[in-house]
Amino acid sequence: MLAAEHDYAQIQARLIDHLNELLSEQGDSWQSIALYWPIQDEIDLRSTLVAWAKKAPNRTLSLPFARPDKHLDFYEWRQGDQLIPSMHGVPEPSPENPARPQLIPDCILIPCVGWSCSVVDGKTHYWRLGYGGGYFDRTLAQLRKNNPNLICMGIGFDWQKLDDSQWAAQTHDEPLDMLLTESGLLR
Known part of the structure; x- marks a missing residue:
């Protein structure tokens, strides 16, 4: 294994350790978690979350389905389910599968290409x-209207942090409730 591959594996392991700690802290407060199907260099959390779901019969996982109107719906997902490619080539659940209903998760895990933070009126916001x-x-704005307790957590790496000269949040950007990196959980 090359040094860079070894470092990446260690970084992934640290991030997954932090996720397991968070899941343990949450206990039964989260019954449904929406994850993502990893593409490119995104961290693969599937096996960790499948293990979490198996620990209690009322826990469910879901994956997003990209609608033509550029919103997401979340459908129950179980390891081994057949998925279909989205218009962007990302595997997603079929909305036509009667065995996997649409649901609204308690927590949505969202991969980051980059992330930033800003302080507004003394409160830190993650983007x-x-x-x-x-x-x-678009999806988070709508879901938060219906469920103000929804937790939206970004998943990324420390090195992906952007400063204000690289990127700044715009009015349509939805803030994250939490951000998880290899260094830990930012709230």
Whole structure:
């Protein structure tokens, strides 16, 4: 294994350790977690979350389905389910599968291409830079209206942090409630 691959594996392991700590802290307060299907260099959390779901019969996982109107719906997902490619080539659940209903998760894990933080009126806000489609921002804005307790957590790496000269949140950007990196959980 090359040094860079070894470092990446260690970074991933630290991030997953922090996720396991958080899941343990949450106990039964989260019954449903929406995860993402990893693409490119995104951290793969599937096995960790499958293990979490198996620890209690009422826990469910879901994956996003990208609608043509650039919003996301979340459908129950279980390891081994057949997925279909989205218009962007990302595997996603079929909304036509009657065995996997649509649901609204308690927590949504969102991969970051980059992230930033800002302080407004003494409160720290974390922001996610994604692939530019705006799917998560549109979806989170709507879901938060219906469920103010929804937790939106970015998943990224320390090295992805952007400063204000590189990127700043815009009015349509939805803040993250938490950000998880290899250094720990930022709230």
